Amino acid sequence: MDKLNRLNMIQGHILGNLSFPNDTSLSDYVQRGPSFNKTALHDFYYEIGLEYYKDLRPIFEQCPSLRHTNIFKLSKADKRKLIIEQLTEMKPKLNFDRKSHADNSLRGFVFGRLLFSFDMAFCVRLGVHSTLYIDSILSLGTEKHIPMLDKAFSLQEIGCFAMTELGHGSNVSGIATTATFIPETREFEINTPNSLATKWWIGAAGQTAVKSTVFAQLYVGGKNKGVHAFVVDIREKDTHNVKNGIIIGDCGGKFELDGIDNGFIIFKNYRVPYDSLLDGISQIDDKGHFISQIAKKEKRLGRMLSSLIRGRTSVTSASEANLKNALTIGIRWAAIRKQFGPPGKPEVPILDYQLTRNRLLPHLANLFAINAACEITFLQYDPIKNLMTADPECNEGVEFHAVLSAFKVLTSDWCFAGIHECRKICGGIGYSSHSRLGELLAKHDVNMTWEGDNYVLLQQTSAFIVKQIQKSLGGKKVSLKTLQMIETDFATVKKQKPCKDWLEIPELVKSFKILFNFILHKAMVKLQDNAGKAGTLFDAWNLSQPALQNLGRIFGIIIISERLVVKTESLKGKCAVLYDLISKMTKLFLVDKMLAYVPEMLANEYFNRNHLNELEGMFTGLCGELGESSARIIDAIAEEDFMFGSCIGRKDGQAYQHLANEIESQPDCYQAAPWIDVLKKLITP
Numbered sequence: 001m002d003k004l005n006r007l008n009m010i011q012g013h014i015l016g017n018l019s020f021p022n023d024t025s026l027s028d029y030v031q032r033g034p035s036f037n038k039t040a041l042h043d044f045y046y047e048i049g050l051e052y053y054k055d056l057r058p059i060f061e062q063c064p065s066l067r068h069t070n071i072f073k074l075s076k077a078d079k080r081k082l083i084i085e086q087l088t089e090m091k092p093k094l095n096f097d098r099k100s101h102a103d104n105s106l107r108g109f110v111f112g113r114l115l116f117s118f119d120m121a122f123c124v125r126l127g128v129h130s131t132l133y134i135d136s137i138l139s140l141g142t143e144k145h146i147p148m149l150d151k152a153f154s155l156q157e158i159g160c161f162a163m164t165e166l167g168h169g170s171n172v173s174g175i176a177t178t179a180t181f182i183p184e185t186r187e188f189e190i191n192t193p194n195s196l197a198t199k200w201w202i203g204a205a206g207q208t209a210v211k212s213t214v215f216a217q218l219y220v221g222g223k224n225k226g227v228h229a230f231v232v233d234i235r236e237k238d239t240h241n242v243k244n245g246i247i248i249g250d251c252g253g254k255f256e257l258d259g260i261d262n263g264f265i266i267f268k269n270y271r272v273p274y275d276s277l278l279d280g281i282s283q284i285d286d287k288g289h290f291i292s293q294i295a296k297k298e299k300r301l302g303r304m305l306s307s308l309i310r311g312r313t314s315v316t317s318a319s320e321a322n323l324k325n326a327l328t329i330g331i332r333w334a335a336i337r338k339q340f341g342p343p344g345k346p347e348v349p350i351l352d353y354q355l356t357r358n359r360l361l362p363h364l365a366n367l368f369a370i371n372a373a374c375e376i377t378f379l380q381y382d383p384i385k386n387l388m389t390a391d392p393e394c395n396e397g398v399e400f401h402a403v404l405s406a407f408k409v410l411t412s413d414w415c416f417a418g419i420h421e422c423r424k425i426c427g428g429i430g431y432s433s434h435s436r437l438g439e440l441l442a443k444h445d446v447n448m449t450w451e452g453d454n455y456v457l458l459q460q461t462s463a464f465i466v467k468q469i470q471k472s473l474g475g476k477k478v479s480l481k482t483l484q485m486i487e488t489d490f491a492t493v494k495k496q497k498p499c500k501d502w503l504e505i506p507e508l509v510k511s512f513k514i515l516f517n518f519i520l521h522k523a524m525v526k527l528q529d530n531a532g533k534a535g536t537l538f539d540a541w542n543l544s545q546p547a548l549q550n551l552g553r554i555f556g557i558i559i560i561s562e563r564l565v566v567k568t569e570s571l572k573g574k575c576a577v578l579y580d581l582i583s584k585m586t587k588l589f590l591v592d593k594m595l596a597y598v599p600e601m602l603a604n605e606y607f608n609r610n611h612l613n614e615l616e617g618m619f620t621g622l623c624g625e626l627g628e629s630s631a632r633i634i635d636a637i638a639e640e641d642f643m644f645g646s647c648i649g650r651k652d653g654q655a656y657q658h659l660a661n662e663i664e665s666q667p668d669c670y671q672a673a674p675w676i677d678v679l680k681k682l683i684t685p
């Protein structure tokens with residue numbers, strides 16, 4: 001390298017070769033649209049648990065290790081190390097213990113959402129320990145397991161959750177790991193009978209956890225008693241060596257989330273004491289007899305899985321955090337980025353284009369809807385958990401499981417679509433690692449698979465609905481709150497027509513209930529038809545699935561809409577501008593979702609061509625109006641810059657300068673290729 005080049009390189013690193021004048025595009029955009037108080041919108045959005053957001057946010061600021069500095073450049077080992085360092089720094093500030101967890105789940109939910117807002121990998125790292133390992137002991141164990149819970153809460157013992165096997169994920173009843181009761185010593189012997197039974201994907205098993213909840217087929221006196229959970233040591237506490245009788249390996253590369261050490265576990269005649277059995281549901285008496293409070297194997301498994309609800313709720317929180325971060329980046333960039341313009345006039349921000357608004361605003365409306373889904377979950381979790389503790393098979397618990405399953409599917413799907421749209425809105429710069437949108441997309445992707453694959457979960461929601469309608473057809477009244485909209489008489493449903501105000505929020509919600517009944521009747525006819533054609537119930541159910549999946553989706557949309565309506569109405573009389581803004585956001589959510597079901601509404605002659613035109617017109621109008629306020633809305637609800645760490649999405653709007661600074665500070669930015677010799681070989685004649 002000649003002297004001048006070297007000088008330029010050094011100067012580039014120190015001073016930067018790229019510099020930009022102060023950019024006021026974003027601050028100008030934030031002033032557009034009707035003026036509203038940003039704090040009022042913030043407090044409205046974070047209404048449930050507001051005091052905890054205020055209380056917990058400073059903890060993130062006070063931990064210097066919680067900063068996004070080129071995490072994508074780190075090796076797998078360094079990412080894992082960094083998360084442990086971050087956890088170590090945060091641990092003394094957290095103040096979570098068994099009692100506070102039991103007394104107040106809301107603080108934990110808020111903390112989880114903030115952790116997701118910072119980094120999904122960091123949150124999941126803690127989440128497998130808390131929402132999976134700790135919750136499995138809390139919900140399936142008994143008094144004697146309390147000491148290990150205390151060690152878990154204080155992070156003295158880190159645990160993992162080993163349910164999935166290489167051969168079985170969604171179908172938990174098919175797992176093949178065995179736990180055989182040995183009456184002589186009152187021990188269990190855990191075995192991996194074949195390679196497909198290897199526990200796979202187990203978060204924190206790879207290198208961190210000393211304990212694990214292990215799901216296995218329990219054998220007592222040679223008889224299979226179904227899947228049960230055991231809590232076992234997997235590593236020596238002092239040396240961290242893997243226990244004798246266990247083999248642990250690393251699951252290898254992933255799309256993302258390298259900060260989590262997903263591992264595989266093989267058990268070879270591994271003996272554990274009787275107290276390892278999480279014996280809340282089933283026990284083995286002194287005579288070696290198996291006893292269970294739930295007689296049927298399938299019901300026992302259903303009870304075990306339904307009690308692990310916090311993991312599923314965390315996907316809804318992750319979806320809120322990931323989509324909010326993506327929209328913060330996407331909307332701010334769209335306000336800054338200028339392309340084209342009227343002839344002879346300056347170029348305009350891409351957020352001015354109606355097309356951009358039609359692409360972005362439905363996702364902002366989805367964000368408010370996901371937020372509403374989180375709120376429903378946060379508010380209902382404690383009361384329903386208490387009911388389930390008293391009666392594990394209570395109706396409210398079954399209903400909550402169906403609702404959470406639908407929420408998990410809808411919110412994770414919407415979030416994924418939203419992040420991807422933001423990536424495209426940011427064009428080429430969106431594809432840069434420095435925008436962080438690729439990282440967000442890859443991290444979020446797995447939310448559609450873990451904690452119950454989305455398609456499998458929707459089957460559970462639709463099964464719940466079908467069971468209720470069957471009861472109702474059998475003459476029983478549907479008592480569940482969420483299914484009061486069921487109308488068994490199709491002729492009555494068919495008679496309904498949109499009224500004059502059909503585009504008002506309450507009427508749109510009503511139309512969704514009518515749509516639900518259209519789909520329900522169609523699905524029931526399909527189910528009956530298929531029952532006639534297919535030889536077995538399994539086949540009939542399977543053939544009807546494509547028709548049934550929409551049922552679960554619309555069920556979820558209606559429940560979320562009802563919360564949005566309550567929230568919107570809470571602003572009435574308080575702040576006219578905000579009420580108008582949030583009403584429009586709620587309406588956009590409903591209109592956007594309804595557009596996807598227009599063919600169904602046309603086929604049932606509920607809508608006609610004019611309705612479709614009006615719906616499309618309303619959609620574009622709302623996107624246009626809300627687009628004008630979108631930068632200000634994002635300003636009110638976005639996390640601080642350091643939390644999401646995208647150089648192009650910062651609040652000050654100096655996206656180009658931050659991007660250039662980050663790029664120029666890369667050690668290899670101005671470096672000649674270290675593989676120049678290889679290149680020379682290629683170009684040498």
Ligand SMILES: Cc1cc2nc3c(=O)[nH]c(=O)nc-3n(C[C@H](O)[C@H](O)[C@H](O)COP(=O)(O)OP(=O)(O)OC[C@H]3O[C@@H](n4cnc5c(N)ncnc54)[C@H](O)[C@@H]3O)c2cc1C
Nearest residue numbers: 161162163164168169170201202203449450451453455456
């Ligand atoms: C990064 C990561 C971390 C994980 N961490 C953990 C962990 O800590 N502990 C743990 O126990 N597990 C963990 N898992 C496993 C996760 O829970 C499973 O991957 C998930 O339950 C799905 O199971 P599967 O991968 O076997 O998919 P499968 O069940 O094989 O599903 C594959 C496809 O088949 C479809 N399908 C399945 N059944 C049906 C049906 N009846 N009808 C129609 N279609 C069907 C699904 O929709 C899906 O598209 C993790 C997974 C990943 C990727």
